[in-house]
Amino acid sequence: MRFVPDGRRYAGLLFAAVPVATVLATPIAGVAFVLAGAATLHFFRDPPRSPPPSGVVSPADGRVSVVREEDDRLRVGVFMNVTDVHVNRAPVSGTVREVEHVPGAHRPAFSKDSDKNERVHIRIDAAETAAAGEPGPLDGTEVELTQIAGAFARRIHPWVEPGAKVDRGDRVGHIAFGSRADVLFPPAVERSDLRVEKGDTVRAGESVLATVESATAESD
Structure with missing residues (x-):
């Protein structure tokens, strides 16, 4: 799947925070950051499209x-x-x-x-x-x-x-x-x-x- 460049950057920051949140807070906080990173990637997805020949x-x-x-x-x-x-x-x-x-x-x-x-x-x-x-x-x-x-x-x-x-x-x-x-x-x-x-x-x-x-x- 292709993603908008900004999306990879934002998601990367969230995923990078997972171990810190897990150690300093709780495992639940780490899971929350994983889910937030996945949601960010989903929002910034850039799927291929096949345009029609006219219109x-x-x-x-x-x-x-x-x-x-x-x-x-x-x-x-x-x-x-x-x-x-x-x-x-x-x-x-x-x-x-x-x-x-x-x-x-x-x-x-x-x-x-x-x-x-x-x-x-x-x-x-x-x-x-x-x-x-x-x-x-x-x-x-x-x-x-x-x-x-x-x-x-x-x-x-x-x-x-x-x-x-x-x-x-x-x-x-x-x-x-x-x-x-x-x-x-x-x-x-x-x-x-x-x-x-x-x-x-x-x-x-x-x-x-x-x-x-x-x-x-x-x-x-």
């Missing part, structure tokens, strides 16, 4: 908690429980144009107040190629992934920089402890293109949030 995929594991329109664009948000994998993945293939950190509050990520939370916007210029090799319907449009801190999530870690090339499902960041990841779709994506509803359970890099037919297919 805008979920950036996170969890439950769809937001589906709404913002001007002429749709937003889909995925709430990550503390038990979910917290590694975030690219919703589309393309080039990272901008990574913007926005300071803010730390409200529960599932609440309406979370719109004012600390966040990181990863804006990707999509380069989606249709199955037949023709330009895809999202080519040249902006797809925005937003990592949102929660009540306990104080550390957002984007792993990409402007200019980076990403493929659908690539790892692009991590958020420590319960939080949310949103996709803000380009205007070309309509409600009828969505493949999820509020309450659906999704997996990062594998579950398709939306599909958009190519212009060629629509004209046939």
Whole structure:
């Protein structure tokens, strides 16, 4: 099993404390540190994923908690429980144009107040190629992934920089402890293109949030 680097460090400190706690306190304290270390590794796990050949995929594991329109664009948000994998993945293939950190509050990520939370916007210029090799319907449009801190999530870690090339499902960041990841779709994506509803359970890099037919297919 692969783990996020921070997780190995935190778990290592807990495991290192086991003999000290056992000698200076009680064996029960040592067992508690072992369990805490194992729980930390579980939280920071980073399992492999197999992205589908097309479609805008979920950036996170969890439950769809937001589906709404913002001007002429749709937003889909995925709430990550503390038990979910917290590694975030690219919703589309393309080039990272901008990574913007926005300071803010730390409200529960599932609440309406979370719109004012600390966040990181990863804006990707999509380069989606249709199955037949023709330009895809999202080519040249902006797809925005937003990592949102929660009540306990104080550390957002984007792993990409402007200019980076990403493929659908690539790892692009991590958020420590319960939080949310949103996709803000380009205007070309309509409600009828969505493949999820509020309450659906999704997996990062594998579950398709939306599909958009190519212009060629629509004209046939």
